[in-house]
Amino acid sequence: MLISGNLNVIGYGLAAIGPGIGVGIVFAAFINGVARQPEARGQLQGIAFIGMALSEALAILGLVLAFALQPIAG
Amino acid sequence: MTTLATAPPPSGGFNSPGVEDFNLPPIFGDITKPVLQLVLAALIIWAFFALSVRKPSLVPSKGQFLGESLHGLVRNSIARDNIGPEFLKFVPYLTTLFAFILVNNLFGIIPIIQFPTFSHPGMPYVLAIFTWLIFTWVGIKHHGFIGYLRISTWPPGVPGWVRFILTPIEFISNILLRPVTLSLRLFGNMFAGHLLLLVFILGGEYMLLHSETLLPKIISPIAFVLAIVFTFFEAFIQVVQAYVFVILTASYIGTVLADDH
Amino acid sequence: MMSVLAAEEINPLTPHPVEMIVGTIAFLILFFVLKRTVFPQFEKIYAERTDKIEGGLKRAEEAQEQAAALKKEYEEQLAGLRAEAARIRDDARAEGQQIKAELRAQAEEEAARIRARGEEQITAAREQAVRQLRGEVGGLSVQLAERLIGRSLADDASRSATVDTFLDELDGLTRRRETSGAS
Numbered sequence: 001m002l003i004s005g006n007l008n009v010i011g012y013g014l015a016a017i018g019p020g021i022g023v024g025i026v027f028a029a030f031i032n033g034v035a036r037q038p039e040a041r042g043q044l045q046g047i048a049f050i051g052m053a054l055s056e057a058l059a060i061l062g063l064v065l066a067f068a069l070q071p072i073a074g
Numbered sequence: 075m076t077t078l079a080t081a082p083p084p085s086g087g088f089n090s091p092g093v094e095d096f097n098l099p100p101i102f103g104d105i106t107k108p109v110l111q112l113v114l115a116a117l118i119i120w121a122f123f124a125l126s127v128r129k130p131s132l133v134p135s136k137g138q139f140l141g142e143s144l145h146g147l148v149r150n151s152i153a154r155d156n157i158g159p160e161f162l163k164f165v166p167y168l169t170t171l172f173a174f175i176l177v178n179n180l181f182g183i184i185p186i187i188q189f190p191t192f193s194h195p196g197m198p199y200v201l202a203i204f205t206w207l208i209f210t211w212v213g214i215k216h217h218g219f220i221g222y223l224r225i226s227t228w229p230p231g232v233p234g235w236v237r238f239i240l241t242p243i244e245f246i247s248n249i250l251l252r253p254v255t256l257s258l259r260l261f262g263n264m265f266a267g268h269l270l271l272l273v274f275i276l277g278g279e280y281m282l283l284h285s286e287t288l289l290p291k292i293i294s295p296i297a298f299v300l301a302i303v304f305t306f307f308e309a310f311i312q313v314v315q316a317y318v319f320v321i322l323t324a325s326y327i328g329t330v331l332a333d334d335h
Numbered sequence: 336m337m338s339v340l341a342a343e344e345i346n347p348l349t350p351h352p353v354e355m356i357v358g359t360i361a362f363l364i365l366f367f368v369l370k371r372t373v374f375p376q377f378e379k380i381y382a383e384r385t386d387k388i389e390g391g392l393k394r395a396e397e398a399q400e401q402a403a404a405l406k407k408e409y410e411e412q413l414a415g416l417r418a419e420a421a422r423i424r425d426d427a428r429a430e431g432q433q434i435k436a437e438l439r440a441q442a443e444e445e446a447a448r449i450r451a452r453g454e455e456q457i458t459a460a461r462e463q464a465v466r467q468l469r470g471e472v473g474g475l476s477v478q479l480a481e482r483l484i485g486r487s488l489a490d491d492a493s494r495s496a497t498v499d500t501f502l503d504e505l506d507g508l509t510r511r512r513e514t515s516g517a518s
Contacts, residue, residue, distance in 0.1 A: 093345070093346075093347050096347055097345055104353045105353070106351070106353070106354070108351070108354050109353055109354050109357045109358075112354065112357055112358040112361050112362075113357065113361050115361070116361040116362065116364065116365040119365060119369075120365060120368060120369070123369055123373040124372070124373065126373075127372070127373050127376040127377070130376050130379070130380055131380075132380065132383055132384055132387060134380075141373075141377070142377060142380070145374065145377045146381075149377075162378075165374065166366065166369060166370040166374045167366065167370075169369070169374065170362070170365055170366045170369055170370075174362055174365065194350070194351055194354055195347070195348055195349075195350050196350030196351050196352070196354040196355040196358065197354060197355065197358040197359075197362075199350055199355070200355050200358060200359050200362070201362070204362075261348075265347060
């Protein structure tokens with residue numbers, strides 16, 4: 001069976017593991033916080049999204065590098 | 075393209091959608107579909123807000139209420155919470171930014187248009203540069219050039235030897251990488267989301283129309299159902315990404331405005 | 336749709352200059368138009384609304400204060416009225432007592448007067464009776480004595496002297512009886 005594709009994408013897959021866990025932790029903490037103090041929801045929401053964005057940035061960098069690091073013709 | 079097994083792709087087989095699908099043919103001259111979408115988005119937003127303040131009153135009409143809630147969302151829950159007392163100056167930029175990104179993202183799931191403008195990275199770069207210029211300028215104006223560098227790269231209460239490592243990292247991540255991640259996050263999400271929908275829809279179409287055996291034809295509806303599910307998911311992602319871009323902009327402005335902490 | 340013409344790959348990270356230029360212009364125009372026309376309106380509406388709500392709250396507070404002041408005033412008035420009513424009642428009672436006392440005094444006076452008049456009349460009647468009796472008793476005594484003695488006491492002087500002594504005796508007799516009856 002032939003498998004064709006780009007090795008970079010495997011790299012991206014690896015790079016997405018960490019951010020995936022990170023985003024999960026961020027939202028777990030957010031849910032915990034809201035469950036304990038429902039009135040703090042508004043404040044926590046902003047912080048949660050910032051946290052998600054920051055950890056997601058790594059995954060995005062992985063995706064971008066998968067495209068950016070192309071071999072030079074050959 | 076590096077291939078794991080070097081063989082020409084089987085002719086006639088399924089070609090997975092890929093990067094090439096994002097190169098749209100020009101409509102006339104240099105004008106491509108995303109260019110038109112950018113102008114259309116600006117027009118839509120202008121019309122929306124213009125209608126919402128056509129007859130301003132204390133008890134808002136439906137249109138005014140919509141405009142007010144969009145403006146109020148950015149003003150109160152993004153700008154005020156993240157920037158602090160001087161937030162009012164930045165509300166116009168943040169609101170325009172939010173509306174512009176939101177409409178352009180939602181083009182990705184609006185029938186007929188169905189192309190998220192920011193899956194082409196040009197405009198995300200431009201918007202991130204705007205944001206970078208604004209928060210750098212605000213920081214320098216508020217703290218002076220040295221003060222701005224200090225607040226960005228010199229976290230207080232760190233032992234001396236750590237600074238050798240920390241300060242370059244802070245410099246890179248706070249000053250250089252902020253606009254990069256900001257724009258690439260938006261671009262990456264839109265690009266990946268659009269690609270995801272393409273895979274489901276084109277794959278389903280191929281299974282239904284072009285497969286020689288019966289089984290793929292039978293299971294092809296699953297692909298379409300998933301495409302619909304992911305369309306809703308994409309709608310959510312598109313709103314969240316617009317929100318994240320704006321909230322990060324506000325938070326960057328807030329950090330450079332903050333006095334020594 | 337798989338345009339195989341893209342033999343030379345276009346990296347998806349490469350921006351398209353036309354998009355950037357048109358997008359920047361569109362965004363900036365949008366920004367300035369909205370900033371000039373729309374957002375000030377929103378801010379104005381928010382300010383007005385806040386003003387109105389705060390004004391309303393203030394007005395409500397004022398009304399409440401007014402009501403409280405009014406209530407206090409009423410209560411004060413009520414207390415005053417109550418005191419006055421008590422005073423009036425006291426006055427009335429005092430007046431009533433006074434009137435009663437006056438009436439009683441008048442009645443007593445009247446009674447005294449009536450009694451006095453009665454006594455006067457009684458005295459007058461007695462004196463008249465005494466006078467009459469004195470006349471008649473004299474005559475009768477003389478007649479009696481004439482009959483007993485059989486002779487006429489023609490001599491007026493001796494006659495009247497005899498009668499007078501007799502009457503004096505009689506008077507002394509009645510006075511003694513009166514004093515013993517009064518004691």
